[in-house]
Amino acid sequence: MPHDRLAIHEFIHAWWFNYDEGHLDRLAPLLADDCRVSSRTERGDHPHEVFIASDCYGREAAFGWIKDHRQHSPYPLRHNGTNIFVAAERGDEVDVESYLFVTRIDERRPSTLSSGLVHWTLRRTAGSYQVVKKETVLDSIESAPFETVPEVKGRMARW
Numbered sequence: 289m290p291h292d293r294l295a296i297h298e299f300i301h302a303w304w305f306n307y308d309e310g311h312l313d314r315l316a317p318l319l320a321d322d323c324r325v326s327s328r329t330e331r332g333d334h335p336h337e338v339f340i341a342s343d344c345y346g347r348e349a350a351f352g353w354i355k356d357h358r359q360h361s362p363y364p365l366r367h368n369g370t371n372i373f374v375a376a377e378r379g380d381e382v383d384v385e386s387y388l389f390v391t392r393i394d395e396r397r398p399s400t401l402s403s404g405l406v407h408w409t410l411r412r413t414a415g416s417y418q419v420v421k422k423e424t425v426l427d428s429i430e431s432a433p434f435e436t437v438p439e440v441k442g443r444m445a446r447w
Contacts, residue, residue: 324345324420326343328425372384373386
């Protein structure tokens with residue numbers, strides 16, 4: 289049975305909306321019992337890496353970190369999942385890739401807080417999906433010509 293791509297998009301959009309608005313009780317049931325939730329920057333050396341970094345296994349640990357992280361983050365905060373696409377399907381699981389663009393309000397104007405990539409693995413359940421894996425990798429390196437960035441050098445050769 290093919291995966292419901294609209295439901296997958298709705299799942300991710302609802303995840304970020306409920307996270308931003310602090311409706312955390314709506315997120316816990318969206319985590320699989322055996323989930324892994326992690327976050328970091330691509331190099332792991334950001335000045336706020338201790339606040340950013342996580343690697344949690346299981347619903348209880350993952351939800352505990354999510355709740356603590358949100359409580360210590362600003363409001364309003366807007367996580368925007370964009371360029372969402374299905375990368376692979378395996379039975380009841382689906383891998384999804386997306387960009388993440390995060391804004392906050394500074395001096396009464398929206399400003400960029402962060403951007404990055406989110407790698408999701410979702411598992412189909414009765415009528416919905418649950419997070420099996422959510423890996424967030426925030427951007428922290430300076431933008432430069434693609435061919436000169438050590439983290440991505442060699443990607444073009446694989447194309």
